[in-house]
Amino acid sequence: MSTDGKVERRTLLRLALAVPAAGALASCAKPASKAAPAAQAGSKVDGAKALEFFNFDGGYGKAWTQLPLDLYRQEFPKADVKLTSGQKLQQQLQPRFIQGDPPDLIENVGLDAAALASQKQLMDIGALLDMDAYDQPGLKVKDTLLPGVAEAGRYDGVKYEMPYVFGVAGIWYSQPLMDKHGWTYPKHWDEMLALCAEIKKAGIAPWTYQGKFPGYLTSPMLMTAYKAAGPDLKKKIDNLEPNAWRDPALIAAAEGYQELASKGYLLEGSQALSHTQSQTYWAQSKAVFIPCGGWLENELGAIAPKDLGMTMVPVPGLSSADKAPFETVTGGPGGALIVPAQAKNPQGGIELLRIITSKKCMRNFTELTKSLSVVKGASDGVALSSANKSMQKVIDEAGTNIFLDWSFRLWYKKLLDNSDKAMAALMNREVTPDEWSKRMQKFADETAKDPSIKKFHA
Amino acid sequence: MHHGKYRFVLSLLLVPVGLYAVFVISPYLQAFSIALTDWQGMTAESHFIGFDNFVKLFHDPVFWTALRHNVFLLVSIPLVIVSLSLFFSAMLNYQGGVPGSRIYKVVYFFPSVLSIAVVGVLWQFVFEPRNGLLNGFLQAVGLGDLRQIWLGDGKTALGSIMAVVVWGGVGFYVVLFTAAMSAIPKDLYEAALLDGAGPWQSFWRLTLPLIWGSVQVAIAYLVIGALDMFALVQVLSVGPGGPDDATQVISLYMYTNAFTYGNFGYAAAIGVALFAINLILTLLTFRLTRRERVEY
Numbered sequence: 001m002s003t004d005g006k007v008e009r010r011t012l013l014r015l016a017l018a019v020p021a022a023g024a025l026a027s028c029a030k031p032a033s034k035a036a037p038a039a040q041a042g043s044k045v046d047g048a049k050a051l052e053f054f055n056f057d058g059g060y061g062k063a064w065t066q067l068p069l070d071l072y073r074q075e076f077p078k079a080d081v082k083l084t085s086g087q088k089l090q091q092q093l094q095p096r097f098i099q100g101d102p103p104d105l106i107e108n109v110g111l112d113a114a115a116l117a118s119q120k121q122l123m124d125i126g127a128l129l130d131m132d133a134y135d136q137p138g139l140k141v142k143d144t145l146l147p148g149v150a151e152a153g154r155y156d157g158v159k160y161e162m163p164y165v166f167g168v169a170g171i172w173y174s175q176p177l178m179d180k181h182g183w184t185y186p187k188h189w190d191e192m193l194a195l196c197a198e199i200k201k202a203g204i205a206p207w208t209y210q211g212k213f214p215g216y217l218t219s220p221m222l223m224t225a226y227k228a229a230g231p232d233l234k235k236k237i238d239n240l241e242p243n244a245w246r247d248p249a250l251i252a253a254a255e256g257y258q259e260l261a262s263k264g265y266l267l268e269g270s271q272a273l274s275h276t277q278s279q280t281y282w283a284q285s286k287a288v289f290i291p292c293g294g295w296l297e298n299e300l301g302a303i304a305p306k307d308l309g310m311t312m313v314p315v316p317g318l319s320s321a322d323k324a325p326f327e328t329v330t331g332g333p334g335g336a337l338i339v340p341a342q343a344k345n346p347q348g349g350i351e352l353l354r355i356i357t358s359k360k361c362m363r364n365f366t367e368l369t370k371s372l373s374v375v376k377g378a379s380d381g382v383a384l385s386s387a388n389k390s391m392q393k394v395i396d397e398a399g400t401n402i403f404l405d406w407s408f409r410l411w412y413k414k415l416l417d418n419s420d421k422a423m424a425a426l427m428n429r430e431v432t433p434d435e436w437s438k439r440m441q442k443f444a445d446e447t448a449k450d451p452s453i454k455k456f457h458a
Numbered sequence: 459m460h461h462g463k464y465r466f467v468l469s470l471l472l473v474p475v476g477l478y479a480v481f482v483i484s485p486y487l488q489a490f491s492i493a494l495t496d497w498q499g500m501t502a503e504s505h506f507i508g509f510d511n512f513v514k515l516f517h518d519p520v521f522w523t524a525l526r527h528n529v530f531l532l533v534s535i536p537l538v539i540v541s542l543s544l545f546f547s548a549m550l551n552y553q554g555g556v557p558g559s560r561i562y563k564v565v566y567f568f569p570s571v572l573s574i575a576v577v578g579v580l581w582q583f584v585f586e587p588r589n590g591l592l593n594g595f596l597q598a599v600g601l602g603d604l605r606q607i608w609l610g611d612g613k614t615a616l617g618s619i620m621a622v623v624v625w626g627g628v629g630f631y632v633v634l635f636t637a638a639m640s641a642i643p644k645d646l647y648e649a650a651l652l653d654g655a656g657p658w659q660s661f662w663r664l665t666l667p668l669i670w671g672s673v674q675v676a677i678a679y680l681v682i683g684a685l686d687m688f689a690l691v692q693v694l695s696v697g698p699g700g701p702d703d704a705t706q707v708i709s710l711y712m713y714t715n716a717f718t719y720g721n722f723g724y725a726a727a728i729g730v731a732l733f734a735i736n737l738i739l740t741l742l743t744f745r746l747t748r749r750e751r752v753e754y
Contacts, residue, residue, distance in 0.1 A: 090717050097500050112500075115720045119500045211610055212696045269587025272610025272696060277586065414719045424701035428612055452496055452721070 044347065047076035051348040054093065054103040056110070057085040059295045060165075060335075060369045067364045068355045072348075075355075079348065097121060102340035104349035108161070113336060114411045117155040118454040123339040123346050125353065126159040134358035141357060149374045152333040152404060156456060161336035162353055164365070166372045167294025168312065168331030168394050168402070169219060175309035175386070177285055185313050187326045189224060189256040192316045196265040199288050205267035207260050208287035210275035214423035215416070217257065220291045221423070222406060223315040223330060225253035230323030231403075238407040238458040240448040245440040252318055254426060254433035261427050271427055275299075283308060291315075294331070297387040298370050310387040312394055328401040329394055333374050408444075411456045418443040486733075492726035499722035511727035521728065524706040525735075527616060531623075531707075532684035532739065536677045538624050543631035543676070548661055550632070551639045563636060566629035574626075578693030581622045585609050585694070610696055612704035619690055619705055627683075631676050638669035674747045681743050685736055688713065708732050 053069065055062045062085050073081050084103065086092045089110035096102045097116075116122050129142035129150050136143075142150045146166055153161025173185065181202055186192045196206035210216040226233055229249035236244035260266050267287040270278060276299075282290040283304045290296075297310055304310065314329050337356065339349040355361060362373035366382050372391065373379065384392065395402070409416045422439050425431045431439065447453055493511055497504035515521055546566065550559040569577065584591040585608040593605045608618045642665065650660045666673070688709035692698050695705040699714065708728060716725035 094499060098502055100502075112720050115498060116500055119498060119503070121500055214696075214701070267588075269593075269607050269610065271701065272585070272587050272607045281588070417714070417718060420697065421700055421702045424696060425612075428610070428701055430612055430702060 045076070045351045046345070046347065048078045049345040049348055050080040050082065051076075051345050051352065052082045052084060052103040052105075053349075053352060054089075054106045055083060055085045056089065056107045057087055058109055059299055060365075060371065064361075064365045064368045068352060068358075068361045071355045071358075071361070072352050075351075076348075097340065097342070100342045102343055104339065104343040104345045105352050106338050106340065108336045108338050111338075112413055113161060113338065114155060114413075114454070114456065116338070116340075117158070117160050121341050122160040123341045123343070123349075124158050124160065125162060125339055125350060128162065128350055128353055128357075129159070131354055134354050135360050136358075141354060144357070144359065144375050146333070146374055146376055148402070148404070149333040153336060161338055162357065163333030163335050163374055164337060164356065164362070165294070165335045166332065166374050166395075167334050168329045168391055168398070169293040170291070170312045170314050170329055170331075170394060171220060171316075172282070172290050172292055172296055172310060172312050172387075173288055174285060175311045176307060177288065177309075178311075183288075186316055188320060188322070189253070189316050189318050193256070193259060193263070193265075196260070196263070200265060204285070205287040206265040207289045208267035208270045208273065208278045208282055209291055210273065210278045211269075211271040211424075211427070212274040213420070214427065215420045216275065216291055217427065218419055218423045219330065219405075220315040221253050221257045222250075223328070224256065224318055225250045227315075227317035227322045227324045227326065227328060228252060228319065234403070234406060235458050237444075238411075240408070240444050240455070242445070243441060245437050245444055247437075249318065250440075251433050251437045254436050256318065258426055258429065258433055261429060266427075271424070279303075294334075294371060294387075294391055297385060310385070311390040312387065313390070314394060314398070325401055327394075327397045327399070328403075329398050330403055330405050331395070331398075332402050332404050334404075407456065407458050412447050412453060414453070415443055415447045489726045489729050489733075492723055493730045495723045497723045497726075498720050499716065500720065504723065507723070511724050512731070514724065515727050515731060520703060520706060520711060521708070521731075523703050524708045524711045527705065527707050528685055528687070528735075530616070531620060531687060532681045535620060535623055535627070535684045536680035538620075539627045539631060539680055540673060540676055542624070542628050543635055544666075544673070546628065546632045547635035547639055548665065550636055552657070559636075563633055566632045568629065569626040570630045572626070574689045575693060577622065577626050578690050582694060585618060609694060610701060612701050615695060615701065615704045619687075619694055622690055622694070623683075623687070627680070634672055634676065635669060638672040639665060642668050670747075674744070677747055678740060678743045681739055682736065685709075685732065685739070708735075 051072065053065065055065050062083070065083055069081055069083060073079065087110075089106070089108065090112075093102060093106065093111060102121075113122070129140065131141050133139040133141050133144045149163055149166075150159075152163050153159060171185075178185070181199075183195060183199065186195050199206040225247070226249075229247055233244070233247055233249060236247070261271075267273075267278070267281060270287075273281070278287075279290065279292070279296065279300060280303055281287055283300050285308075294312070297304065314327055317324070317326050337353055339346050339353070343349055357375060359375055359378050362375040362378035363382065365371070365373050366379045370385060370388065372388060379388075409419075419440060422431070422436055422443070425439075426433070426436045448455075492504075494506055494508060495504040496507050496510075546562075550556060550562060556562075572580075587593060587605075587607045587610060590608075592608065596602060596604050606614050609615050646664060646668075647660060650664055655663065686709050687707045691705050691707050691710050692713070697705075699706040699710050709732065712725045712728040712732065715721045715728060
């Protein structure tokens with residue numbers, strides 16, 4: 001201020017005026033609580049209202065959104081229909097959720113749906129299932145869906161997520177490569193290790209995995225344990241029951257998978273490879289087996305040689321004493337379209353959802369993304385690749401032995417993250433299988449005890 | 459006219475100070491109040507829970523692991539970078555500068571013009587375990603036995619990331635120290651030479667005391683930098699932060715709690731703890747490195 005110690009009055013006044021304005025700006029980070037509007041799903045769509053669809057521009061891209069958005073525009077010519085895209089949903093959409101201005105429909109990859117559901121930020125979209133199917137007269141939406149789709153995406157029984165893809169996760173290999181060496185895919189882990197020894201002798205690495213993201217290998221390992229112990233294991237794990245992770249089947253599976261590392265059956269350096277690096281090496285036949293979901297073909301794109309003959313098979317069980325059949329797989333409906341409870345036009349969001357799940361749009365989706373969808377018969381007549389044919393076979397053979405995923409992976413983000421860390425330690429041989437199971441049990445107990453984490457039940 | 463001058467200066471300052479207050483100071487202050495809540499970050503709703511987050515933090519083993527890594531980095535990074543830069547700049551300045559010293563200076567400075575994300579991505583290729591530059595080089599010179607999984611192995615991961623920081627940091631401080639050294643009058647060296655001081659002695663007795671101000675600033679900067687490390691760990695490490703927390707640092711753990719676990723209250727508490735540690739260490743650095751100022 002001025003040298004004579006006096007502050008000029010006008011300056012002070014201006015400052016006084018500026019402070020509240022700055023305060024209002026600064027408080028944007030965390031505004032006061034606002035109640036979500038109590039909109040009812042299934043009520044009439046206001047065709048004059050704007051509509052925004054937020055698309056996850058990842059493995060499936062955004063080309064497939066064109067058709068459903070055009071159909072919506074045809075139905076409501078006055079509506080201002082907008083497509084927004086991104087890959088970092090948490091960072092992009094979180095501020096909008098806090099401000100109460102989320103998009104009307106979101107293709108969700110990255111937002112914690114369990115947290116959103118528990119904080120009442122999602123619309124109950126159950127009514128969609130009883131609405132008339134968009135392009136199949138006389139049928140309700142639920143009648144057009146594959147089994148399990150209507151039940152998927154529920155939290156405490158309420159339908160919050162609409163899946164749109166139908167896929168399975170398993171182990172991939174190249175059929176021509178297996179045929180060339182006369183190898184057959186084993187059904188149990190001891191046979192798998194025997195085959196690995198043989199493959200290693202032939203100068204190829206038996207396995208690789210997406211080491212930078214160790215969760216890719218946790219899935220098959222848990223599946224091997226599931227086959228050994230039977231479905232009860234999953235229930236106990238998902239419900240965070242005491243000592244669930246101490247199950248002998250889990251320890252045995254951990255032992256089996258650790259042997260991939262200790263016996264040198266992993267492609268050198270796998271523990272540090274990203275998903276793209278490891279999958280590329282696999283596509284170049286540097287390794288025979290890789291665990292992955294149904295999106296592998298689409299993700300590899302042109303990297304995969306045309307004659308690779310990508311084939312998916314279920315994860316091997318543990319031994320002939322297994323309690324669940326070898327054909328068991330995780331999968332079924334996947335992906336999640338959600339309508340935020342605070343959306344400006346939730347009715348429009350649900351209507352767009354009805355259009356997206358039409359046979360026409362889902363067929364278009366399969367043609368563009370080479371991925372199977374949740375609608376019955378939508379892929380009829382679409383030429384399927386070897387990868388998709390093998391997945392179709394896996395789905396058919398699984399019959400009812402198919403479950404979506406371990407629910408703890410969807411419900412408890414921190415436990416999932418900790419299971420990744422423990423998996424990395426296991427594959428780096430920093431912990432024994434028994435120590436691994438103790439650690440997982442400790443993490444599960446911590447989750448069970450933490451009052452700030454909302455619990456769900458299987 | 460004093461009056462007009464101060465009004466002018468004030469009006470110029472008002473906008474930047476205002477922006478700074480809104481976008482820097484106010485979020486800092488809000489972090490303190492958010493740290494006392496259970497805010498999950500998806501709604502505007504939150505509850506005051508007192509110091510629960512800090513109690514939880516105190517008992518959180520991952521936080522202590524991260525802190526240990528940060529402490530290791532903040533001791534080793536300044537030590538390595540300052541010693542290396544002093545060595546290089548002393549060499550460049552030796553007897554009035556070695557031939558080609560200007561070119562070396564530019565080359566050393568190269569990494570400093572790259573953004574940290576670019577540096578991370580570049581080194582991803584260097585560390586790639588199969589066809590990466592580093593393992594490839596070891597193989598080529600017949601040291602194939604030394605090949606490592608680098609970032610995938612808990613024993614080498616943190617050291618590998620530290621090596622990147624050193625690679626990226628040395629150049630800047632070489633330039634800083636060379637500038638400081640070239641400002642030292644030549645006759646001081648001549649006098650030392652006449653008194654029989656060798657190069658080693660004239661470095662310790664003459665050069666280092668005279669550029670101590672720059673060294674002090676360098677250490678303070680590097681200590682603050684070592685407490686961050688977020689970008690490189692996020693881009694380079696397995697997990698990130700892994701394998702199995704082997705490269706976990708406080709800033710990354712704060713980010714994970716906020717954006718992966720949706721626990722903003724707890725993340726803010728980590729931020730507040732980091733702020734306190736940062737403040738203490740900066741004061742400590744200046745305290746410990748304080749020396750008599752030498753005038754020349």
